[in-house]
Amino acid sequence: MKELKLMKGNEALAEAAIRAGCDAYFGYPITPQSEVLEYLSREADKRTGMVVLQAESEVASINMVYGAAGTGKKVMTSSSSPGMSLMQEGISYIACAELPCLLVNVNRGGPGLGTIQPAQGDYFQSVKGGGHGDYRLIVLAPSTVQEMADFVELSFELAFKYRNPVLILTDGALGQMMEKVELKVQKERKFEDLGWTTTGRNNGNGRVITSLHLKPDQMEEINIHLQKKYKTIEENEVRVESKNCEDAEYIITAYGLVARICNKAAELAREKGIKVGVIRPITLFPFPKKEIKELTKNAKGILDVEMNAGQMVEDVRLAVEGKVPVEFHGRMGGIVPSPEEILEKLEEKFIGGVV
Amino acid sequence: MNERRMLDDQHFETMIEEESICTSSNVVYDAPHKALYDTPMHYCPGCGHGVVHRLLAEVFEEMDIIKEVIGVAPVGCSVLAYNYLNIDMSEAAHGRASAVATGIKRVLPDKLVFSYQGDGDLAAIGTGETIHTCNRGENILILFINNGIYGMTGGQMAPTTLPGMKSTTSPFGRNVETMGNPLKITDLVAQLPGTVYVTRQAVHKPVNVRKTKKAIQKAFEYQQNGGKGTCFIEVVSNCPSNWKMTPLDSNKWMEENMLPFYPLGDLKTPSGKEN
Numbered sequence: 001m002k003e004l005k006l007m008k009g010n011e012a013l014a015e016a017a018i019r020a021g022c023d024a025y026f027g028y029p030i031t032p033q034s035e036v037l038e039y040l041s042r043e044a045d046k047r048t049g050m051v052v053l054q055a056e057s058e059v060a061s062i063n064m065v066y067g068a069a070g071t072g073k074k075v076m077t078s079s080s081s082p083g084m085s086l087m088q089e090g091i092s093y094i095a096c097a098e099l100p101c102l103l104v105n106v107n108r109g110g111p112g113l114g115t116i117q118p119a120q121g122d123y124f125q126s127v128k129g130g131g132h133g134d135y136r137l138i139v140l141a142p143s144t145v146q147e148m149a150d151f152v153e154l155s156f157e158l159a160f161k162y163r164n165p166v167l168i169l170t171d172g173a174l175g176q177m178m179e180k181v182e183l184k185v186q187k188e189r190k191f192e193d194l195g196w197t198t199t200g201r202n203n204g205n206g207r208v209i210t211s212l213h214l215k216p217d218q219m220e221e222i223n224i225h226l227q228k229k230y231k232t233i234e235e236n237e238v239r240v241e242s243k244n245c246e247d248a249e250y251i252i253t254a255y256g257l258v259a260r261i262c263n264k265a266a267e268l269a270r271e272k273g274i275k276v277g278v279i280r281p282i283t284l285f286p287f288p289k290k291e292i293k294e295l296t297k298n299a300k301g302i303l304d305v306e307m308n309a310g311q312m313v314e315d316v317r318l319a320v321e322g323k324v325p326v327e328f329h330g331r332m333g334g335i336v337p338s339p340e341e342i343l344e345k346l347e348e349k350f351i352g353g354v355v
Numbered sequence: 356m357n358e359r360r361m362l363d364d365q366h367f368e369t370m371i372e373e374e375s376i377c378t379s380s381n382v383v384y385d386a387p388h389k390a391l392y393d394t395p396m397h398y399c400p401g402c403g404h405g406v407v408h409r410l411l412a413e414v415f416e417e418m419d420i421i422k423e424v425i426g427v428a429p430v431g432c433s434v435l436a437y438n439y440l441n442i443d444m445s446e447a448a449h450g451r452a453s454a455v456a457t458g459i460k461r462v463l464p465d466k467l468v469f470s471y472q473g474d475g476d477l478a479a480i481g482t483g484e485t486i487h488t489c490n491r492g493e494n495i496l497i498l499f500i501n502n503g504i505y506g507m508t509g510g511q512m513a514p515t516t517l518p519g520m521k522s523t524t525s526p527f528g529r530n531v532e533t534m535g536n537p538l539k540i541t542d543l544v545a546q547l548p549g550t551v552y553v554t555r556q557a558v559h560k561p562v563n564v565r566k567t568k569k570a571i572q573k574a575f576e577y578q579q580n581g582g583k584g585t586c587f588i589e590v591v592s593n594c595p596s597n598w599k600m601t602p603l604d605s606n607k608w609m610e611e612n613m614l615p616f617y618p619l620g621d622l623k624t625p626s627g628k629e630n
Contacts, residue, residue, distance in 0.1 A: 066458065206437065
């Protein structure tokens with residue numbers, strides 16, 4: 001029987017972590033994601049014995065994640081924009097040491113201390129590396145509370161499959177809003193020796209988790225290995241959703257919450273006789289380059305909509321290689337665009353519209 | 356006559372063959388081969404790190420805990436500790452070793468976890484992690500090597516550099532009015548309810564080496580027996596290269612200058628008594 005609940009996005013994500021058999025959470029309070037830590041503090045230990053620790057800072061949290069992930073346990077943290085900035089050094093170490101773990105960024109408006117309202121200004125930080133050095137996270141962008149829950153287990157699967165940190169990039173609105181969510185059954189917490197983990201020396205010599213390789217030829221080898229891995233991820237793990245693109249004259253690209261608003265805008269457009277489709281990248285890295293190129297090849301124009309000054313739009317432009325004109329509409333600082341506003345911008349930019 | 360014969364290789368070989376001496380029944384002193392790799396260390400001559408590494412290895416073997424321990428290496432001179440200690444280890448970002456150790460211990464509470472950190476790592480960039488790890492009473496050992504200087508980066512001022520002590524960033528001596536005071540972080544963590552055993556030792560003389568070994572052993576025993584808090588061992592050490600002294604002079608200087616400021620002995624024991 002389906003288990004349906006009405007839940008906040010942050011709480012659904014936390015509940016999904018418990019049910020996915022997550023072993024440990026290390027985090028620090030920050031709005032608008034504190035419900036994750038609060039929910040887990042209430043529920044996790046008594047139900048599965050999952051470790052939940054409120055650290056003294058995001059810097060400490062991410063390094064606790066690094067330590068615990070090195071043992072092969074399922075480990076996670078969550079934060080919001082300023083906290084994610086603090087974690088970047090640790091994430092770089094985790095990426096280089098190839099430790100599987102789940103990171104969650106409930107994006108708020110920035111830069112600086114910014115606002116606590118939803119935003120997508122952390123796109124570049126999330127998909128282009130974020131910290132120092134050449135590395136990538138696998139980035140999943142949910143657009144519903146259901147996906148906030150579903151992507152937790154998927155993230156752990158991908159993290160362990162590729163020995164790579166996975167980031168769920170969501171925003172303050174998805175974290176705070178309540179929707180119906182179908183929950184999965186409780187998974188057992190399992191623990192096995194993965195062959196590279198530091199769990200106390202077994203047979204053979206001591207194992208080492210490190211991102212330090214002092215000899216340049218060795219460090220280049222590590223880099224080549226990582227890039228090869230990212231390439232494999234790009235080939236195999238692209239996830240994208242498209243709506244009504246087959247006959248569309250214009251296509252809107254958007255991720256996360258904004259994609260839902262764009263679906264409404266596309267509906268309004270069709271009511272007016274303008275054929276509009278929507279492409280929603282679900283994985284922001286790997287980015288659905290081929291899919292966007294293919295789906296937009298007959299379109300007259302693409303409108304990219306984001307809650308930032310224009311970040312994903314760069315990847316959309318790279319994907320279509322100049323073959324389709326790409327325009328951008330964005331709101332910043334915690335403002336969520338409305339469907340009417342998006343349609344108006346589309347008409348204004350491509351049809352010479354209503355203004 | 357005897358001496359001449361001993362110096363003569365040929366005679367020596369005919370008299371005693373090596374194998375006949377090196378038997379297990381004759382060994383009075385040997386390296387802890389199981390827990391220590393047989394490889395030259397990169398530490399400068401006279402540095403205390405090598406001694407402390409060896410003590411760790413000896414304790415691991417004697418307590419038979421090689422499979423139980425997981426160590427965390429810092430950023431600093433001992434960044435490559437895992438090249439010498441043959442146990443499972445994790446490298447940590449600068450200052451974060453005790454947070455990394457916390458993460459490991461929380462998911463593997465039955466393992467014996469320790470961090471190995473220098474003064475810059477533990478008492479400057481990692482002060483927050485150090486204090487909060489101790490305040491939470493994580494059941495780990497924090498092993499703190501204090502030589503009052505940044506060794507790996509070439510002799511800059513450390514949080515524990517003495518007043519008036521010269522370094523490349525306090526070339527005229529540490530002026531406490533502009534550069535702040537040396538931080539007695541061991542005294543500080545001893546005040547926290549989360550610590551159970553806090554001691555300050557040294558490794559510049561055989562008697563101190565033995566005391567430090569005893570302290571390390573005790574710390575792992577406390578952790579093994581369920582541990583009711585953090586064990587914190589400071590080892591006051593030297594840095595001949597960056598102090599620009601011979602090893603011998605550096606030990607003398609340490610005794611005359613460091614030890615009055617950082618006096619040796621237990622600051623806190625589980626029984627409340629000083630050993």
